[in-house]
Amino acid sequence: MNATGKVQIKKAFEAIAAHFNHTLQVEQAGMKILEAGDTALVLAKTVVSASNMPTTERSATYVFKKGADGDWLCQIDNSYGHELLLHENV
Secondary structure (H helix, E strand, O other): OOOOHHHHHHHHHHHHHHHOOOOOEEEEEEEEEEEEOOEEEEEEEEEEEEOOEEEEEEEEEEEEEEOOOOOEEEEEEEOOOHHHHHHOOO
């Protein structure tokens, strides 16, 4: 699911929570940050588990952009791993 804007993102998170019976657990197991100017690429190992799925390690990817105020804002959040995208028609 591709979600943009607060309303769609909220609906996506609600759908994810419902799919996993509100038992989804996500933990970071390592992270590398590649920063260039006002852009940062974050590569992370994420451990995901839920009552209806086995514990799985995923390779999460995030892209952050630094705003004029100096705060970093997430522009792309692929928390559950790029492996999921390989099974879709992208």
